[in-house]
Amino acid sequence: MRKKLFTYICSIMLLGFFSISSVFAENTDARTTYAVVWSIDTDDAELFNNTIADHSTEVLELWKNGTIENVYIDSKKTHDVVSKGDTARVMFFIKAKTDEEAKKILDGMPLVKKKAATYTLYPVGSLWLKQF
Incomplete structure (x- = not known):
């Protein structure tokens, strides 16, 4: 159960990280x-x-x-x-x-x-x- 919860939390964190990175890229002079x-x-x-x-x-x-x-x-x-x-x-x-x-x-x-x-x-x- 703890492994599943840990995996779920890590997945949510990574999803949030990638969402933030795409927003960050749009707001910069990204190439x-x-x-x-x-x-x-x-x-x-x-x-x-x-x-x-x-x-x-x-x-x-x-x-x-x-x-x-x-x-x-x-x-x-x-x-x-x-x-x-x-x-x-x-x-x-x-x-x-x-x-x-x-x-x-x-x-x-x-x-x-x-x-x-x-x-x-x-x-x-x-x-x-x-x-x-």
Whole structure:
């Protein structure tokens, strides 16, 4: 009986906690996080590799200001030869209020501007534990 009561009380507390956290998120400048997966959009390795330095600089600046986080690189992949449709070496998470805001940022990046790569956004939500 005590175990059931304890479980019930814990469940109610967790439900209350999650309810409060969603209210808290609505009342703040909360941002949603999106996973960004890049695909190569050219067969021109020279174009891709000439653009990647500017793109990397932009990623670093966005990381420094907190817009981009958790940048992952596949160190086994190289871009000596690129093929349209291949997944690029890097993926990261971007924080934005809406997917339109995220797309606006990403559309301004060098690889997109020069049509060397495209991206796919996957909404992953908010980092709810960090809100408190």
